Amino acid sequence: xxxxxxxxxxxxMDSVSSSDAICTSEKIPASPRRGPVSPSPSKFSLxxxxxxxxxxxxxxxxxxxxxxxxxxxxQIGEGGFGTVYRAQLEDGQVVAIKRAKKExxxxxxxxFSSEVDLLAKIDHRSLVKLLGYIDKGNERLIITEYVPNxxxxxxxxxxxxxxxxxxxxxxxxxxxxxxxxxxxQYAEKQIIHRDVKSSNILLTESMRxxxxxFGFARLGPVESDQTHISTKVKGTVGYLDPEYMRxxxxxxxxxxxxxxxxxxxxxxxxRPVDMKKTPEERVTLRWAFNKYNEGSVVDLVDPLxxxxxxxxxxxxxxxxxxxxxxxxxxxxxxxxxxxxxxWAIRADxxxxxxxxx
Ligand SMILES: Nc1ncnc2c1ncn2[C@@H]1O[C@H](COP(=O)(O)OP(=O)(O)OP(=O)(O)O)[C@@H](O)[C@H]1O
Numbered sequence: 001x002x003x004x005x006x007x008x009x010x011x012x013m014d015s016v017s018s019s020d021a022i023c024t025s026e027k028i029p030a031s032p033r034r035g036p037v038s039p040s041p042s043k044f045s046l047x048x049x050x051x052x053x054x055x056x057x058x059x060x061x062x063x064x065x066x067x068x069x070x071x072x073x074x075q076i077g078e079g080g081f082g083t084v085y086r087a088q089l090e091d092g093q094v095v096a097i098k099r100a101k102k103e104x105x106x107x108x109x110x111x112f113s114s115e116v117d118l119l120a121k122i123d124h125r126s127l128v129k130l131l132g133y134i135d136k137g138n139e140r141l142i143i144t145e146y147v148p149n150x151x152x153x154x155x156x157x158x159x160x161x162x163x164x165x166x167x168x169x170x171x172x173x174x175x176x177x178x179x180x181x182x183x184x185q186y187a188e189k190q191i192i193h194r195d196v197k198s199s200n201i202l203l204t205e206s207m208r209x210x211x212x213x214f215g216f217a218r219l220g221p222v223e224s225d226q227t228h229i230s231t232k233v234k235g236t237v238g239y240l241d242p243e244y245m246r247x248x249x250x251x252x253x254x255x256x257x258x259x260x261x262x263x264x265x266x267x268x269x270x271r272p273v274d275m276k277k278t279p280e281e282r283v284t285l286r287w288a289f290n291k292y293n294e295g296s297v298v299d300l301v302d303p304l305x306x307x308x309x310x311x312x313x314x315x316x317x318x319x320x321x322x323x324x325x326x327x328x329x330x331x332x333x334x335x336x337x338x339x340x341x342x343w344a345i346r347a348d349x350x351x352x353x354x355x356x357x
Contacts (some may be wrong), residue, residue, distance in 0.1 A: 190219065
């Protein structure tokens with residue numbers, strides 16, 4: 001399923017090798033099914049103050065009313081941890097409300113509270129904004145801004161009408177890079193998203209991208225001499241940093257790896273791992289890297305996108321993506337530099353497109 005999540009305890013004996021992970025489209029059951037998650041000290045805890053978080057003050061009955069009593073007709077999505085509804089408030093404002101799944105309630109508590117605590121501190125146009133939070137009785141609701149135009153994956157699949165053109169694809173990549181740069185460098189505390197993927201990128205009507213779903217996000221190292229944090233491996237197969245999988249050491253470079261995989265997906269339209277494809281195309285990173293080395297970069301471009309893009313521009317985009325997805329984290333650039341490089345490639349692209357007119 002597309003929602004299961006890989007979770008691996010540090011130092012556990014039943015370790016999963018990265019090749020196992022790559023060969024399966026199904027993700028290893030998340031920690032909820034492995035029994036209660038022990039709250040780690042560095043993770044935020046749910047404090048009573050949280051009910052007052054965010055700029056929106058809704059009661060449970062107002063939220064219930066706004067979602068038509070959690071009506072299936074207002075359901076816009078379902079993730080591993082909850083169901084998402086589109087809701088209209090009394091003043092007409094449209095919001096998204098994520099309701100925690102009851103059967104996973106106890107084990108979800110940390111996931112959900114981590115999302116709330118992190119979202120509350122964030123204010124950036126490329127990151128989905130938290131508006132409010134309700135924790136009452138056996139309901140946990142997160143209210144966020146509603147992003148109306150579906151996920152990046154839906155657009156790549158052609159489920160949302162017009163196929164994204166090349167300029168839109170670069171702009172989406174730039175937005176995601178800016179959102180992640182903010183999390184890594186400018187947020188009050190360093191935040192690592194841990195689940196950067198195309199179904200977590202939401203698009204606005206003007207096709208600008210916002211990074212969503214902070215359910216797995218973690219604070220980065222707090223001590224200045226600390227280079228990484230050691231933690232359970234979480235994320236989605238295909239996007240997971242192999243060094244993090246091997247060592248359990250999490251750094252911002254794990255998001256950079258996932259971003260590299262996402263960039264290849266944006267350019268090719270291929271999911272990171274697709275068992276329906278031929279063996280040589282199954283693992284998109286490997287397929288793209290081989291084609292790139294053969295000099296056949298033009299074969300990699302999403303066939304749904306009819307535009308002919310300058311091959312120099314394509315080479316630069318793929319080269320940046322492979323750099324981000326380098327096996328060793330020290331070889332990966334930081335997100336700020338990725339944003340700057342994308343910006344420069346976009347300028348080259350616009351020049352080449354003007355020449356071609
Ligand atoms: N703020 C929002 N505005 C509009 N649609 C949203 C919003 N948040 C989520 N959605 C929709 O709800 C779906 C489910 O979101 P959710 O974050 O719960 O799960 P997911 O990312 O698909 O899966 P998982 O959390 O298991 O990785 C999204 O794919 C998207 O279609």
